[in-house]
Amino acid sequence: MYELKICYLYPDLLNLYGDRGNIIALQRRCQWRDIEVNVEHVSIGDTLKYEDYDIFFIGGGQDYEQTIIQNDLMGKREIIIEAVEAGKVFLGICGGFQLLGKYYKTPGGKEIECLGALNVWTHAGDTRLIGNFVFEVDFLKKNGEKYRVVGFENHAGKTYLGDGVKPLGKVIKGFGNNGEDGFEGAVYKNTFCTYSHGSLLPKNPVLADHLIMLALLNKYPDFQGLTPLDDELENLAHDSLVKRFTD
């Protein structure tokens, strides 16, 4: 029997906008396939060993919560960088995306150092980029076509990608990383970042399964592939929203 362990970073602090929906989705989609899955919460004061986990998740928080975790997070910096470099599956959303980058520049021009696990950086913008959005992901296919991810973005920071990091997708509708270059999110090795918060994975099952599959391939090199699930409701939600926002 296959088994996966998920590390949920700071669930008591970085849990804005229903980020935990992503954990629920990973859990359920594993359970429905009889893949054993364990979720461990790692928060302030907890020790972290990256070898113990197959999937890492870090969500977004409000400014207040982000200041609370700052010191603890920087204490876990080396381990998180090792996890990313070792090709562990890592999902960073919204604030978590920014924290995985090199720095966040405040409206006053001060650069707050972040983890530096990814060659990306964020500048505070003057307006919030809010709304439903849709982006197209090259490496995900459904029925032979490029997969469109639908979500909701709400961020003031504008994120830019440096060398070695690819965008997760091309914006079809909405703002994306910075509202300027037409790209959304970031991919580096098996680390995936996006501004699409909340219920990203439940509504975009192709992306959810991609992460599960990568994690299983990491752990079981002879893994044959996921059994398909009945995704009628998920596809109904996904397709109706993509249509609504792109028509």
Place this chain on the structure above:
Amino acid sequence: MKGFIKKIKLGLAIIVTKLTVWGLRMVGRGGTSLPGKIALKICPDIFNRLSDRFRIIMITGTNGKTTTSRIIEGMLQKAGLKYISNKSGANLASGVATTLISALSLTGKPVVRTALLETDEAAFRTLAPKLKPEIIVVTNFFRDQLDRYGELYTTLNNVREGIHGTPGSRLILNADDSLCASLGENVPNPVIYFGLGDKVYPEDYLIANSDAAFCIHCKSRYEYLSASFAHLGHFRCPNCGYERPAAQIECTQVLEYDNLSSTIEIKIPDGKITVKLALPGLYNIYNALAGAAVGHLLELKENDLVHVLEGFECGFGRMETLSVNGLNLKMILVKNPTGFNQVLKYLMTQKDKCVVGFAINDKLADGTDISWLWDVDFEILSFMQNKIRKFFVSGIRAEDMAVRLKYAGIPSDSIFVRHGEAQLIDSMMEASKENDTVYILPTYTAMLDIRNELKKRFNLKEFWE
């Protein structure tokens, strides 16, 4: 000359507002916000000009504003005070302006002296210093539709700023909410706290998704002696000592608690009362306590307090009950995770079979971001599947809700998507048997649509009356 123009502006604002209200009603619309908007355009300082004509009570906070307002209305009636209030959730500056002007004669004299104003938290910041209310009630702070309200601490600071602008107002604050209780620290205002006594409501404390797990002053993790729900409870910071203040109005015992009512004992400064609340749900105990605190300030006697608390009806869409064709139909508004969780807990007290429908919209008034559905613990519904015949989902985001239920462990074949209010109601009635309860849980604009449909079918009251 300047004073004369000012007077003219106020007079003009009053007349135009009254005409607009009248005009909107003529075409069958409940004009609650547009008239006030026009009034504010004509006379921008209208609130300062009107404040001393009224004795004002303001209510703000995330959840329970409307229900608490309704209870306070009962208190005002009992005290023999004529009052005006802003119903129908018209709680922004424009709605407040419409309400106040409707209580004035054409010459600007108040026909009614007392104004009970439910106020949006962001609007409160600017309104409170202008209106200088006699009493301010703050119910609680939970994460709400963040695309509209921004971060929780911004909301809290909006209310804090509003209070700083009116040092003479009496404050009624939730002692169990570490965020709300902090508003009573270091202010000249007289404060009355309300809350649940220690260990009155037994529940395991869940730290996940708590909005305020860390001390507002020093950012250490709170310890709890006991907790009621979300982050409400007897908190204490082990580092700086900030703790739940003593409550003058306190629920000291929950004697009975089921899906129809709760019987509680309330300590008030000069005694104790036992009350059977006609409204179920733990959150309504808090609303009743806040209402009792206002009654206490109005110097109502013990039996009067009991009488009002036992007799009140629920606010617009908060929990409306309708008996049709041998069925009980209950509609309960849902708007954020904490409120929704409380409604689900209330469903758990249901004894008979029922049919449950969710109607989720994503218009501006609902919040355009429905991600918060993932912060609601729908997982508890899987424990009462033997009581729920079918689940229906409706509204613009019906499919999102269906997915949420599926991932909460509800089998896909008991979840049905129904677009349109008429179809939802038809399907739900069809799925239920005699003596069942039909629960409809809509977001704000979905509630308006469903209410219109119910109004057509079963002759419900007009909501702006």
